[in-house]
Amino acid sequence: MIKKFFSYRMPQNLIFLIDILALLLLYFYKDGFDQFILVSGILLTFIIYISNFMLLKTSSGDHYIFLIMTMLVSIGIIMIYRIDPMFGFRQITWFGVGIATFFLFYTVIKNIQGWENFIKLYVGLSLILFLSTLVFGAKIKGATNWIKIGGFTFQPAEIIKILFVFFLAAYYSSKEKIGNTYIFLGIVYSYIGFLFIQRDLGTAMIFYFVFMTIFYIFEEDRKLIYYNIAGAVVIGVLSYFLVSHVKVRVITWIDPWSYMDTKGYQITQSLFAIASGGFFGTGIGLGHPEFIPEVHTDFIFSAICEEMGIFGGIGVIMLFFILVYRGFKIALGQHHQFFKIIALGMTTMLGFQAFIIIGGVIKMIPLTGVTLPFVSYGGSSLVSSFAALGILQVASEEVEFEEEEQNG
């Protein structure tokens, strides 16, 4: 037992080691004794260690997805801490809340049966959240997608994401609840429409991709898939000409250098950071990621590339790659239709979100502001990603069938 505790063969020990090294580095980087970093460091390693241990004891499913997530969170916290210790400390707190959310969702989803029967509930809740965003929404960073309750802000879209996957899974595992495919499509597109109104283009894209993935895999009417793709292309092209903020995104993607002072400022600052890092990076604390606006949220990946190098960035991409691979493996192995779709939905949601923001900040695709799951600073984003992961954890296990359930 003790031996196992210190063995390098235990993956969480490796993550533990990396965290200790990085935190020591941060400790030396700052002048004088920074007790904050000591407290934060102990807190972080403690949470990582305990939670990994707890999971090993409780879950019979996949143990890798949790490890991958802890690594991503560690990289995120180190980077955020380096940019601003205050944010770093808060992120560790959110990490604690996130872990709690993970186990909460894990336990609740696992122990209640018949999730596929609540389709109306999922749609209803989403609708309420959407409408309340429209009514009470606060405008932050050009998108009206935040709700303020007291001094506390959160993004309803983060909750709706999960409800959306539940809705898709429920529809394809027990079709009788909503008989008509067109009603189903209508609901899906109203989700995307709502997001579009809120100017949350990134999230709208994620919803569309998640929907198309599940639609492609489970829809029997194959022609409908092509109609949907064609429709999306038409809408995309039209919105370029009709919606100004879509046009801005495309223009600053094609040539940000002509708008360096205005529209293209963020993306060019991000490219400067990535280019300055080179393959091996400047080293943590030696670069200047603070020049990029919103570096701790949307542009965290550029900061990682600057200080940990392109290789560090590729490492992060690989972590998401493995996460997606594990997710698909889980979905392939799951016999319960509802949880098969849930696994797929959660995986593609996290995967596409990572792709959209990484591709955006490196200027491979137009930039749309979404967070990098598990890495970016932000409570709602972190908590909802943890919830998604907790649900994925359930899906990775052998799920008991309900007694009246037929063969999937």
Place this chain on the structure above:
Amino acid sequence: MDKTSKRMIKVLIAFSTLFISLMVYLSYFEIFQSSKIVNNNYNKRQWINEEYVLRGIIADRNGKTLTYSEKKENGQVRYYPFKEVYSHIIGYSFKEYGKAGLESSYNKELLHIKENPIQEITEKIIGPKEKGNNLILAIDHEIQSYAEEKLRGKKGAIVLLNPKNGEIYAMVSKPDFDPSTIKKQWNEIIEDKNSPLLNRATMGLYAPGSIFKTITATAALENKDVEKTFDCKGSINIDGYILKDYKGVAHGKLDMKRALEVSCNVFFSQIGLKLGEEKLRNTAENYMFNKHVPFDLQVKKSIFPKINMTRPELGASAIGQGKILVTPLNMAMVAGAIANDGEMMKPILVKEVIDPKGRTIKMNHSQVLSKTSSKVVAEEIKTMMISVVEKGSGKNARIKNIKVAGKTGTAENQTEKEHGWFIGFAPANDPKVAIAVVLENIGITGGKSAAPIARDVMATALNRLR
């Protein structure tokens, strides 16, 4: 495997493609684009070291300080004591307007920014050096000042270099600006239609006119089977297009030497047609046309169009008209290559980078850039160019007691006024300097306008370098 699983595998493959493309794009970005992006003036990282590193000195080949910085209470001030003399070589460096010239291309060295992260960390631990590195140029301040004086008030460029090792003694471009007062005159300067910010010596593209005949002659001599005597009747009809000699003078029967002396258009267009487009282009490309010239400042490529030319176009190209465009630097290199037995040297502006303690960090060594012709051919063209100066259109370039070789040019362009050109080298039997002079839209022949300037600058340079 069931249908669903198969589709899921397909989606997984699509996903993998997305992630792999991210990694590939990131690597591509780092390898091919990042170096350009890092040096962008908007990259604030460039200015970070500026605050605690005293920017390095730029000095000429004899150690004369041309630019330096001094510490002031709030930051540092950059001084440009020779004002316009170095506006296009040294350029400027201001936070508000960015950087140009060597201040831009050697920014890293001047601020001793390290490429190597380990070295950088060691320095951070040992304590930062407070001074940047210094540059030693190949320029000779006396020659440069004289050349600048000669071109003052005109529009054009002068490039003077050592044909044997490629070192540039002087490089002037007019109109210019004063880097020490550029802050105050910024708007005026950028709105000026004469574009004083443009370094005409390396970035100006001009029709070469008759100086291109040296290249056509090289092509003809390298291809032995081409006929080399023609009867000039003052004009020639090429497929309906009439190509005339200057003022329609008929030169009669003449060989290549005589043709170069009198700069006979009919003769060289005939040679061009006999050679054909490909051979002419190959020779031009040996002289670095259509090719990137490695240099310490930004350089444009000289152009020999890559199209299928019609016969009139080819005839015009052979005498340096049509769509051919050259930079003055390139033409000085052409003169240098002929002087140096057919070997074109890489042009060198910055000789050395030395650290504040005087240790050499980087050195630009001479190297052959291109083999332009055989020694015999170079020698033949040299003889012809000597007689151009002795008996032909380049008489104004004669220097007492020194044999000069040269070629004049009067290039037609879109405007009504021609450019005046002169390229050449001296002393012809043991060349020490090669030169190119262009006077933009001067409206008189190169022999009358550019040749005397070239003569004076070369004479001064030879005197100085003795």
